Amino acid sequence: MAHAAGVRLPYSDLPSKVQAWVERTLGSSVVSATTQQGGFSPGTAARLVTGSGRRAFLKAVGTSLNPKTPKLFRLEITAMQGIGRLPMAPELYEVYDDGDWVGMLFEDVSGRLPAHPWEQPDADRVLDALAELTDVLNPSPWPDAPVIAVRSRDFLSRWDNVLADGLAVPSWASGRVEELAELARTGLRALAEGKALAHYDLRADNIILTDDRVVFIDWAHPGLAPRWTDTVILHAEMRGSVTLPELPDDPAITGFIAAIAGGLWWGSAQPAPPGIPTMRAWQREHALAHLAWVRERLR
Secondary structure, three states, X not given: OOOOEOOEOOHHHOOHHHHHHHHHHHOOXXXXXXXXXXXXXXXXXXXXXXXXXXXXEEEEEOOOOOOOHHHHHHXXXXXXXXXXXXXXXXXXXXXXXXXXXXXXXXXXXXOEOOOOOOOHHHHHHHHHHHHHHHHHOOOOOOOOOOEHHHHOHHHHOOHXXXXXXXXXXXXXXXXXXXXXXXXXXXXXXXXXXXXEEEOOOOOHHHEEEOOOOEEEOOOOOOEEEOOOHHHHHHHHHHOOOOOOOOOOOOHHHXXXXXXXXXXHHHHHOOOOOOOOOOHHHHHHHHHHHHHHHHHHHHO
């Protein structure tokens, strides 16, 4: 499935105060800044090289680009500080926050994104690494992390919005929206009981493969959830491309998939948010994939 993308801001267009912070932190002037595409967030995402040869990866955004994204960056900062040093996560060097602009300097992980559509060797490697990561993060090393079921309650309850707005649904789901809404409530209740720390935004463009590491990046949506949460999210993207292990025939998992489908389906009918023009098409495509999975699990 295609990925959505935010509108990237070149490093050279960042406010001078942010550039000055970068160069102070890295100890030398930036001589090369390569913008990285992919991901939802607007703002700067660039691989930097300084005159001394030091490398780093910069993420930076201001409220003028999208008023919500700085809050997500602050959540990512807290998550990375709570997780600490792990081979499956990038090292956070330093942060910047002046109340408007928020920036993060990470290690520059030299690697590649998994093939997309997914290929079997990459999928197997990533799922193995995710199982290892989940073992480390269950229970959460950041006990005060947001509870995903609370933070995402509105998103995961949007079959009610679909009903209220009279939105059309795929033909097989016609007349079954109330059933999908009840399934979603089952998933939401199960989600609230989890004590693991979930990334909650796993996609191919949030993973870097090196020769000896699988690195999960962009921790802007973490929270407490069942240990199967990230596996379900990643399976949803991999389905149709590779052979996957069967997930348990658990109403909680089916309900969680249905809840995501409802959030995506209703969201795809809304106006695009500032700076992320491709989001709604991406949501519709992924909603259809989740709905197909729910249909399969209900047979």
